[in-house]
Amino acid sequence: MPLFYPALYVSVHMRGRSLAVNTIQNALNALKAMYAWQSYYSIDVESRFSRGELLQSHEVHSLRDFMQKPLIDKNDGNVVSISRRPKTVSTTNQYARMSVIADYLGFLADQLLSPSTSGREGIARMVAQIKANRPRTSNKSNISREEKHLDDAVLDTLEEALRPGSDSNPVREYAVQVRNALMFSILRITGLRRGELLNLKVEDIDFAKNTLKVVRRPDSKGDARAYQPVAKTRERVFPLMPELVDRIRGYVLSHRNKVPGAKKHGYLFVTHKPGGSQGLPLSNAGFGKFMGELKHTLEGHSGIHAHSLRHHWNYSFSKTCEIQGVTPEREEKIRSYLMGWSETSGTAATYNRRRIKEQASKAVLELQSKHFSNAKSGATE
Structure with a gap:
C-alpha cells in the first residue's frame, strides 16, 4: 500500500491540477528525501501535526541542510536513505525539493491540525520559514x-x-x-x-x-x-x-x-x-x-x-x-x-x-x- 498522505497529496493536489507526469515524479522524489530526513532524525511529522505541534526553527534548518544530500537506492531500488558521501546536489535541486516539501507540509498540517485561526497562522509561518531557507538560485543556468x-x-x-x-x-x-x-x-x-x-x-x-x-x-x-x-x-x-x-x-x-x-x-x-x-x-x-x-x-x-x-x-x-x-x-x-x-x-x-x-x-x-x-x-x- 502506498503512503496515505503523499498519495492523497499527489492525487488531489497535483493530479487534480493536470500537472505533467515529470512534475509529479520530481515532487515524489522530493517527498522521498523528506521521509529520509524524518527517518534519520526520528521525526514523525504526521504524529506531530496531529498533536498540534509544527516544525521548530532548528528542525527547519536541519531539513534545509539535509536536502543538500543526494538520494541513494537500497532494498531493490526503494529509496530509503541519503548518501553519506560529501557530494551534494545542486542548489537548483535543493531549492526544488524544499519548495515541494513546504507545499506538502502545509497541505499535511492543514489536514491534521484543528481548524483554529491560530493553527492556520502557525501553518503559514512554518511554510514561509521553510521557503525562506531555500538556497539562493542564480540565473546562471x-x-x-x-x-x-x-x-x-x-x-x-x-x-x-x-x-x-x-x-x-x-x-x-x-x-x-x-x-x-x-x-x-x-x-x-x-x-x-x-x-x-x-x-x-x-x-x-x-x-x-x-x-x-x-x-x-x-x-x-x-x-x-x-x-x-x-x-x-x-x-x-x-x-x-x-x-x-x-x-x-x-x-x-x-x-x-x-x-x-x-x-x-x-x-x-x-x-x-x-x-x-x-x-x-x-x-x-x-x-x-x-x-x-x-x-x-x-x-x-x-x-x-x-x-x-x-x-x-x-x-x-x-x-x-x-x-x-x-x-x-x-x-x-x-x-x-x-x-x-x-x-x-x-x-x-x-x-x-x-x-x-x-x-x-x-x-x-x-x-x-x-x-x-x-x-x-x-x-x-
Missing part, C-alpha cells in the same frame, strides 16, 4: 542556455544528414529515416516540445487547411506507453507549409500505415522495429535514442536536443518579427500563442533575451565605432 547558439548552417547540415537515403544517415531502415527526418523538421519549424511531438495524432493534422493542432490528452486510454508524453502547455493551432504537410501525408500513407498494429491507435509517430513494441506509439526512450544518435552525427555539436531546437525557433522568430517591423508587445502575444504560454507568464520575454542581447551589443559597437571615427577625424585635422 538560464544565461548559459541562452548562449547555446544553433546556427542555421549546422541545422541545415543535420537535415541533409537525416535526409532519407543519405549515406551519412545514422539509421539504415528507410521508413525510420523518413520518420526521423520528419520529426526533426517539425521540431525545427514549429518549436514543439518533445511531449507535444510524441502526443501528435494523425487527426491533429488538417491536410486541407495545412495546420497542426496541439491537443492535451492526459491519461489517454488509447496510449499504451508507461510514461505517456503530454502537451505541457496550452492547446493551439499551428500553420504549416504545404510541403511539410505533404511529407507528413507521405509518411502516414507509405510507411506508418504499413507497420503492423499502427492502425490500432491514431498517434502519428510509431515504432518500426520488429518486436513486441512494433506499431506502438514512439516512446520517450525511443525518441531519446533518436536524439542521442543525432548528437553524434555532427562532431562538436553534442548540445543539440529537442529543447535547443525550441530555443532556436524562438530566436529565429524574433529576427523575423524585427524584419517585419512587429512591435514588441504584438510579438510577445503571438509568441505566447504559438508556444502555448499564458500571455502573463513572462516566458515569452525569457526566450527573447538572447535576441535583445544581440541588439544591445550591436548598438554598443555602433556607438564605439562612431566614437573612434570622430577621434580619428579630429587627429587628422
